[in-house]
Amino acid sequence: MKILTGTQIRELDKYTIEHEPIKSIDLMERAAKALTRAITRVWDDNTSVVVFAGPGNNGGDALAVARMMGEQGYSVKVYLFNVSGTLSADCSANKERLAGAAGVTFIEVTNEFDPPELPASVLVIDGLFGSGLSKPLSGGFASLVKYINQSECRVVSIDIPSGLMTEDNSYNTRTNIIRADYTFTLQQMKLAFLFPENQRYLGRLGVLDIRLSAEGIEKADAKYEIVDENFVRTLLRPRGDFWHKGDAGTSLIVAGSYGMAGAAILASRACFRSGAGKVITHVPARNNDIMQIAVPEAIVSRDADDNLFTEPVADDSFDAMGIGPGIGTDEVTATAFISQLRRAQVPTVVDADGLNILASHRAWFQRIPVGTILTPHPLEFERLAGVRFNDGFEQLSKAVEMAQTMQIYIILKGHYSALCMPDGKVMFNSTGNSGMATAGSGDVLTGVLTALLARGYNQKDACLIGTYVHGLAGDLAAEELGVESVTAGDIVRFLPKAFKRLDD
Incomplete structure (x- = not known):
């Protein structure tokens, strides 16, 4: 699923109007019907409704929703803010349609505004500003947003909470953004919805299909996309009936200092569960027996040191490598790491x-091989970049720049893990849950990715399949165990079910 920018969304509206063809006011009516259906499924007609409509098309949507809810027996009070004396054409048309509508009290605010009481029994429909907003709210609108946020009412935002910008909120004034209980967005997710710091504004999120042009969406050159199950299915390759273990690839896992053997175990088990034909796991000598017992399928390569990774693996008969989980950052380990x-x-x-080793050896970081896959969580990426980020968009932009400059793949791990690719595009993963925020989850992902690379998938496809399957296994584990109880070992345990679901 493509994620379009605010500019592209407006272009898509225009394309739909021209090629369906449909009048813009009729397209707004279609959107309003979808919004009204969504809102009235949650709140019945005993609910008192207050609508705050802005002067643009988001306000036009809100006015149309107010009319439709009035027709269905709701008691609706509408405030249209026309402080500049200029309404969009479709907002003006819906203002005229609202005249005399049953159950609707209409107030046009041109100067003074006497705010209504907003007790817990009231539903506020936020239609002040939509995806076209390009600067932080200020003045009277900022005051209104704060008033709404400080009240006890419930809030549903149309398309996007007013004050939140569609992509970049790095320099937004966050106290001037509506905190909605529900957000019903039109047609597609907005990029801002994927960043953790913006979740407090969205509430429960619903995406409403308003039948914008499928051809227009297909033609749009989107920098951002969300990966779904159907897409991942197209990437999977069947195993040959006559395969032997060599055909399924050999993976090298370098993981686990003494006391961190679990990292090596989790990564190796995940590697096998993701279809690797053979796994060589390099560990300190004191982890040898632990590995032999915990993962008997693995070939254990012992380091000369009892406790640390101190020497690169001499044998080069492997097809892919995963390195880093639990190895520590001792200087002798760092030297062995860069040599490997x-x-x-x-x-x-x-x-x-x-x-972490790359972050503390900046010169080494600039010389990592083209095509390498890095899998940082947000704090690890801050260390790599040497920068503290204001928000997710700023961090993502830096990761995109780094992936392009160095021609590498960066998976920014999170609820919507983002694969940043050498061509500047970003693919967001759609699986996973908060139960996966547990020690060892990243080690499992390393094993999954390494297996897919060893099996012959290119870096892009391995990343897309790997993050999706890893998240899906976590979802299946949470479904059975509950999010509070998921462990990294459970994610490994549910990998077979995740792959099987994609194969069915």
Whole structure:
């Protein structure tokens, strides 16, 4: 699913109007019907409704919704803010349609505004500003937003909470953004919805299909997309009936200092569960017996040191490498890490302590091989970038820049993990849940990705399949166990079910 910018959304509206064809006022009516259906499914006609409508098309949507709810027996009070004396054409048309509508009290605010009481029994419909907003709210509108937020009423926002911008909110005034209980957005997710700091404004999110042109969406050159199950299914390759373990690829996992053997175990188990034919796991000597018992399928490569990773693996008969989980950041380990990274002529995943080593050795970071996959969580990425970010958009922009400049793949882990690619595009993952915020979850992802690379998937497809399957396994685990009880081992345990679901 493509994620369009605010500009592209307006272009898509125009394309739909021209090519369906449909009048813009009729397209607004279609959107209002979808919004009204969504709102009236949640709140019955015993609810008192107050509508705040702005002067643009978002306000026009709100006026149309007010009319439709009045016709269905709701008691609706409408405030249209026309302080500049200029309404959009469709907002003006819906103002005229609202005249005399049953159950609706209409007030046009041109100067003075006497705010209504907003007790808990009132539903506020926020139609002040939509996806066209390009600067923070100020003045009277900012005061109105604060008044709404401080009241006890419930709030539903049309398309996007007023004050929130569609993409970049790095320099927004966050106290001047509506905090909605529900957001009913039109046709597609907005980029701002995918960042954690904006969740407080959205409430429960619903995406309403208003039948904008499928051809227009297809033609749009979107920088951002969300990966869904149907798309991932198209990427999967069947295993050959006559395959042997060599055909399924050999993975090298370098993980786990002494005391962190679990990182090596989780990554290795996940690697096997993701279809690798053979897994070589390199660990300190004191982890040898633990690995042999915990993952008997793995070939254990012992380091010369009892406790640390101190020497690169001499054997190069592997097809992909995952390195970093639990190895520590000791200087001798850092030296072995960069030596291993440089000598491996295979697709590579770097996670956890591997990322921390790169963050503390800036010169090394600039020389990692083209095509390497990095899997940082937000704090790890801040260390890599050497910057504290104001918000998710700023962080994402830096990751995109880094992926392009260095020609690498960066998976920014989170609720919507973002794959930033060398071509500047970003693919967001749609699976996963808060139960996966647990120690070892990233180690599992490293194993999944390494297996897919060893099996012959290119970096892009391995990242897309891997993050989706990893999140899906977490979702299946949470479904059975509850989000509070999911462990990294559970994610490994549910990997087979995740793959099976995609194969069915």
